[in-house]
Amino acid sequence: MHRDAAPSAHEGQAQSAEPSIEDQSSPVSTEGLQERILARLDDDKAQDIVLIDLKDKSSVADCMIVASGRSHRHVGALADHLLRLLKDLGAGKARVEGLPDCNWVLIDAGDIIVHLFRPEVRVFYNLEKIWSVDSPHRAAAN
Template sequence: MDHKGTQTLSLQPAQGAQPKASAASPAVTPDTIQAAHDETLPPLETLIVERLDDDKAQDIVCIDLKGKSSVADTLIIASGRSHRHVGALADHVLRALKEAGHGKAKVEGLPACDWVLIDVGDVVVHIFRPEVRTFYNIEKIWSLSPADA
């Protein structure tokens, strides 16, 4: 658990990672953010999270958006260590989705690989370089409850 009750997900600790303070809203609860190994994740989310974890993505987070947004049901956020790592993570997720029969996902940001967005319909995946993830802090944006907005 982070300082404010949020849960950062990774089956493997990042080497040399320092604990960081989270500015996430108290509206984020363990029910909203699920562990990567949590058996309650639907199959599509499990596929994506396992692929990211296998490729050593850092700080994998799943945010349940059901009832909060019509954009997606689940937001998956992860970090890569470099531009090349972010690009490889995105490519491997796309390949896993295609092999599992989830069609052609919409992708933005692959040439620059600072922030890659993969839209699989009900699931949206954001893969960031750590500095970019800290700057945009989308965990905080999407974790706000309507009363906090």
């Protein structure tokens, strides 16, 4: 008489195609982290999300992400969700500035710097104009 072996504890469970965040033993690459940050901001309804490539412009970081929240509370929630994401992905040592007021929150995650603004504060500082090669004021100067 032939008897089938009982399934092991792991065989009976469904296997997912991708490992969960908790299963990842090493931190995500810069490109992967950048994609996850952009996706999180999009999911959280951040406004005017801009990615600025800094690889040939600065030795401080590889890229900068600038986004707006609708209010102090929205900017704070965006920052909180990004900090949780960074921690879950093994990049939890990010430095943060501006959380108490939530007018402009800066999250320094090493190779990626994230700036979260209230819209009127973003217009005032206009970081995209400072870092962007193709900004309108530079084109007008030529």
